[in-house]
Amino acid sequence: MKIPIVIDLMIFEQLSQFRQSVYEQLGKAKDAVFELMDAALTSISTVSFVGLCQSPVFRRQWSSVYAALHDSRLPQARLMQELARRVDTAEQPILAGDRTFWPRHDAATLQDRIFDHDSRQKSAVGQSYSTLAWIPEESGSWALPLRHERISSFETPGQRAAFQLQHVTRHLERRPLAVYDRGYGNAKFVHQTAVIEADLLLRLAANRCVFGVPPAYGGRGAPRKHGVKFKFKDPTSWPEATETIAVDDPHYGRVQLMRWSHFHFKQSPNRDMDIIRVEVIEPVGRKRKFQVLWLAWLGQTWPGLQGLWRIYLRRFALEHWYRLAKQRLHWTQPQLSSNPALERWSLLVVLMTWQLWLARNECIDTPFPWQSPQDKLAPGRIVQGFASILVAIGTPAKAPKPRGKSPGRATGHCPSPRSHYPTVKKRARNRKQAKKVPKSTTVPAA
DSSP: OOOOOOOOGGGGHHHHHHHHHHHHHOOTTHHHHHHHHHHHHHOSOOSSGGGGGGSTTOOSOTTHHHHHHHHOOOOHHHHHHHHHHTSOOSSOOEEEEEEEEEEOTTOTTSSSOEEEEOTTSOEEEEEEEEEEEEOOSSSSSOOEEEEEEEEOTTSOHHHHHHHHHHHHHTTOSSOOEEEEOGGGOSHHHHHHTTTSSOEEEEEEOTTOEEEOOOOOOOSSSSOOSOOSEEETTOGGGOOOOSEEEEEEETTTEEEEEEEEEEEEETTEEEEEEEEEEEEEEEESSOOSOOOOEEEEEESSSOOOHHHHHHHHHGGGHHHHHHHHHHHTSOTTOOOOOOHHHHHHHHHHHHHHHHHHHHTTTTOOOOOOTTSOOOSSOOHHHHHHHHHHHHHHHOOSSOOOOOOOOOOOSOTTOOOOOOOOOOOBOOOOTTOOOOOOOOOOOOOOOO
16 A cells, blocks of 8 residues: 655745746746656656657647747756856855767758767767766765756867856856866866866876976076976886875775875966875775876865865766766757757756755655665655656646647648758867978079
8 A cells, every 4th residue: 555645835945936937037938848847857768759748747739849949948048047056155166077978870960960989988970068067965976067068069078168167157156176087187178277266176197297397497598397207107207295195985995195286287387286196005895906096186275185086086976967867857868950959958957957956855755666765865766756746836837728720731832851961070180290392493494
C-alpha cells in the first residue's frame, strides 16, 4: 500500500516565486515554453523530443513542442543576470567552467557545425557548448549553470570561457574563484582573463614548462624576461619548493602538497602564478595509483595550500550536470535545424536545473523499487519527485484556447528544400609556412 504524499505549499514559496518570475520574462509563446519545461522535468524518459507532448502537464498539440522553440524570444541577458544575483557571496563563490559536445552527424541543414571530439575522444561532427556554473556545496553533484552557450566556429573555447567569466563577475558582489580543466591551462587563456576580476585555479598538463622570475639586469643588452626553466617531467629542474606539507584525506589517503611561487608561462611573462603539485603517496583502501595533479593559481588572496586542491575537486560537479542535462533533462534530444532555437532550448535546461535546486530541501524522496533511499537528494532524485510538486504548486501558464482547425498549405504549394551547409573545419593558426623559393635573377643580354 502506497503512502499518500502530503506537500505543504508554504515551503515551496521560493520555488513558486522563481517560476512566476521566469514566466513573466519569457515573452512570446511563454505558455507553450513553460509547459515544455514542466514536461521535460516530469518525463523520466522519452523516445523522441516530440514525445514530451504526451506528458499530462503539456496541454497543447504535438506541433507546439517545436513551434514554441522557434517562435519564442527569450531575454537571455536578463535571465542570466537574475541567476547571478542568486549566487551566495557570504564566502568566496566557486565557479567551474568547461565545455561539452553535442553530436549532430546527420544535421546537414544545421549551420555552423564543426569537427570536434565526443565523450569517447573520437572525431565527430556537431557543436560545442561552453558552460560556467556555480558550485554551491563542498561535496555532492550540484552545479548550477550561470551561462551555457554555443561556441561558434569563429571563436575558441578559451575566448568563449573568458567572455562568460567576464559577464558573470560583473553581477557578483564578491570576487569569485574560477576553476578550469587542463584545456584552459595555457598562456592564451591566462592572457584573455588578465582584466577580469576573478581568481583562477587551472589544471596544467604533466608535460608543461614554466619559467621563474628573471635575474637582475646586468647592464648590457635587453633585460631578460624569463628565469629558471621548470619542467614538470624533469625532477632535476625543479627549484626549491616554497611550501611543502602532507595531509591525511579520508577518501584518498596521505596526500603530499608542494607549492612554488612566482612562475609564469613563456607567452605571458606578466601573469604571475603559483604552481601546486598534488600527489597521493599512501592511498587508502585502493591499490591503483593516482596520477599526479599539477595546478596553477592566479589571484589576489591566497586561500591556503591545504584546501586549494580540494576546491579543484569540486569542479567535477559540472561533469555530473552534463550527465543530468543529457540523460534526464533531454538536452540533446531535439533535432532542431535552427541555431537560435537550439540556444533557447539550452537556456531552458539551465532554468530547469535552478528549479530543481530550489526544491531540494523540501522534496520528498520517491525512489524506484530498485533504488535505496537517500537523505541528501541528488538532482536526479528530485527529478523523480518533481511531478508531485507540480501537482501541488500548479503552473502560471494559461490553458490553451481553441482556435479551430488550420487550413493548412494551399493546394499545389511545394515548399522549397532547405539549404545545406558544409561542416566548418578550423585550421591551426600556427601552421608552418612553406619556404618561398627566391626568384632567379637573370641579367638581360647586352
